[in-house]
Amino acid sequence: MHNKTVIKSSVIIIILTILGKIMAFVRDILIASEFGKTYTTDIYISSLRVVMLLTTIGYGLTTTLIPMHTDNIEKKSVEERNIFVSNLLNTSGLITIVFIFISIIISPYIFKIFTPGYAGKPEVFYKAVHILRIMFVSLIFVAIQSIITGVLQAHKEFAEPAAMAFAQNIIMVIYLIVLSNVYGMNGFAVATVTGFAAQLLINIPKFKKLGYRYIFVVNFKDKDILKLLKLMFPVIISTSIIQINLCISNSFATTVYEGASTVLDFSNKLNMIVYEVFAVAISMVIYPTLATYVAQKNSVEYKNSLIKAFNVILLIMVPASIGVLILREPIVSVIFEKGKFDKDAVKLTATALMFYTPAMIAYGVRDILYKAFYSIKDTRVPMINSILAILLNIILSFVLVKNMEVSGLALASSISTVITTLILIFILNNRLKGINLKYLIKSFFKIGISSLVMGGVIINIRNLCFLKLGINFLGNIVTIIISFVVGVIVYFVCVYLLKVEEYIYMVELVRKKIGKNKS
Numbered sequence: 001m002h003n004k005t006v007i008k009s010s011v012i013i014i015i016l017t018i019l020g021k022i023m024a025f026v027r028d029i030l031i032a033s034e035f036g037k038t039y040t041t042d043i044y045i046s047s048l049r050v051v052m053l054l055t056t057i058g059y060g061l062t063t064t065l066i067p068m069h070t071d072n073i074e075k076k077s078v079e080e081r082n083i084f085v086s087n088l089l090n091t092s093g094l095i096t097i098v099f100i101f102i103s104i105i106i107s108p109y110i111f112k113i114f115t116p117g118y119a120g121k122p123e124v125f126y127k128a129v130h131i132l133r134i135m136f137v138s139l140i141f142v143a144i145q146s147i148i149t150g151v152l153q154a155h156k157e158f159a160e161p162a163a164m165a166f167a168q169n170i171i172m173v174i175y176l177i178v179l180s181n182v183y184g185m186n187g188f189a190v191a192t193v194t195g196f197a198a199q200l201l202i203n204i205p206k207f208k209k210l211g212y213r214y215i216f217v218v219n220f221k222d223k224d225i226l227k228l229l230k231l232m233f234p235v236i237i238s239t240s241i242i243q244i245n246l247c248i249s250n251s252f253a254t255t256v257y258e259g260a261s262t263v264l265d266f267s268n269k270l271n272m273i274v275y276e277v278f279a280v281a282i283s284m285v286i287y288p289t290l291a292t293y294v295a296q297k298n299s300v301e302y303k304n305s306l307i308k309a310f311n312v313i314l315l316i317m318v319p320a321s322i323g324v325l326i327l328r329e330p331i332v333s334v335i336f337e338k339g340k341f342d343k344d345a346v347k348l349t350a351t352a353l354m355f356y357t358p359a360m361i362a363y364g365v366r367d368i369l370y371k372a373f374y375s376i377k378d379t380r381v382p383m384i385n386s387i388l389a390i391l392l393n394i395i396l397s398f399v400l401v402k403n404m405e406v407s408g409l410a411l412a413s414s415i416s417t418v419i420t421t422l423i424l425i426f427i428l429n430n431r432l433k434g435i436n437l438k439y440l441i442k443s444f445f446k447i448g449i450s451s452l453v454m455g456g457v458i459i460n461i462r463n464l465c466f467l468k469l470g471i472n473f474l475g476n477i478v479t480i481i482i483s484f485v486v487g488v489i490v491y492f493v494c495v496y497l498l499k500v501e502e503y504i505y506m507v508e509l510v511r512k513k514i515g516k517n518k519s
Contacts, residue, residue: 038262043128
């Protein structure tokens with residue numbers, strides 16, 4: 001896939017992801033307004049956190065399947081590919097159904113592990129177990145969707161997988177607007193399950209269009225299935241790191257105060273928005289590209305694509321993290337301060353968000369690093385690195401939560417993520433006998449200077465807006481809009497003057513496209 005195609009695919013994915021994130025924010029606004037910073041919201045977030053941790057098995061399956069099925073597309077017939085995919089669907093489906101059945105039975109014990117703070121509150125605990133049991137049903141849809149998504153991405157079809165979040169969130173938003181007053185949180189758990197089903201359904205038409213058809217075949221001893229399972233385990237450990245760390249943080253949060261899980265979750269979602277819109281899109285597109293260059297044994301283009309991906313991530317994530325850091329309180333206030341989500345909740349969420357922002361950059365870089373290791377069939381290094389990150393997060397959370405409460409949990413997550421990402425960069429550099437770290441550091445330095453200049457301008461705009469309009473809804477909205485517009489202009493002028501190559505390349509590409517359309 002050429003750079004032009006990569007950028008085009010990334011833009012499509014980014015647009016679809018933005019639509020999904022808009023709906024996700026509408027969903028979260030409605031949750032905050034309807035249920036507030038209460039145990040009811042904490043219960044939903046804790047239940048979803050457990051389910052999302054288990055969905056990382058599906059993500060690990062997708063990640064492992066992509067390079068494997070890319071080889072199948074090159075080397076095997078349509079009929080052979082159909083048999084393999086159908087067998088994978090059937091075997092995974094059967095295992096997942098058994099897993100769901102067992103999980104529903106042992107739900108009380110699962111919750112005691114993940115939410116120790118609820119053990120002494122029987123009413124909260126049993127309500128939480130009931131919600132968790134409903135949401136476990138989601139896993140069957142996740143298992144099937146993960147396989148179909150992996151097949152689509154192996155064919156370099158990214159639009160449908162990128163649209164999944166929108167499909168899921170629109171269902172949840174409709175429920176919150178129309179039915180939440182009638183069926184409450186129990187109904188919302190059912191709506192969440194329905195949303196996961198929608199994620200699956202949106203992928204099926206393209207799957208069938210590619211020539212795949214369902215065949216009833218169940219063979220647990222198939223050599224390709226066994227190979228996939230062998231490769232999957234370390235990938236699952238690596239790809240589940242964010243969810244594992246969130247579960248660890250949530251576990252500590254349940255022991256702090258009512259609504260602590262809600263504060264932690266909302267601050268993390270705001271921190272993750274830029275990462276999920278841009279970094280995930282870029283890593284999704286770059287992975288098959290890297291796998292192709294590895295298959296072709298083209299190390300030069302492999303390293304060029306890798307370094308471009310790193311710099312594009314930095315180009316977006318560094319200024320975004322600084323912007324969010326400076327405008328955290330008006331952002332939280334505008335989005336969540338409604339209904340039962342009061343000023344106290346806004347203050348707590350904004351403070352936690354401040355300590356989460358360093359992780360924003362590290363998450364994006366780490367995603368590319370993981371894809372780089374997976375493309376060269378190395379799953380061991382990311383797995384060990386992930387385990388180290390988890391251990392660091394546990395130790396730091398235990399130390400920092402005592403004095404800093406929820407903010408300490410956010411800081412613990414950021415520190416562990418940054419440290420392990422830096423370690424991973426140096427390991428990959430040694431493994432590939434150099435990835436032009438000097439160029440990467442030079443680009444980071446230029447982007448950092450541009451971002452700091454932008455940050456200084458935004459601080460002055462924020463202070464002036466608050467002085468003229470006051471700290472209220474109108475003042476916050478105007479501050480965010482003006483800061484964003486002026487900040488973006490200042491930032492892009494700076495990176496252009498400092499000659500950041502990836503930015504200049506994208507500008508020239510847009511100019512050529514406009515010129516071509518005019519002619």
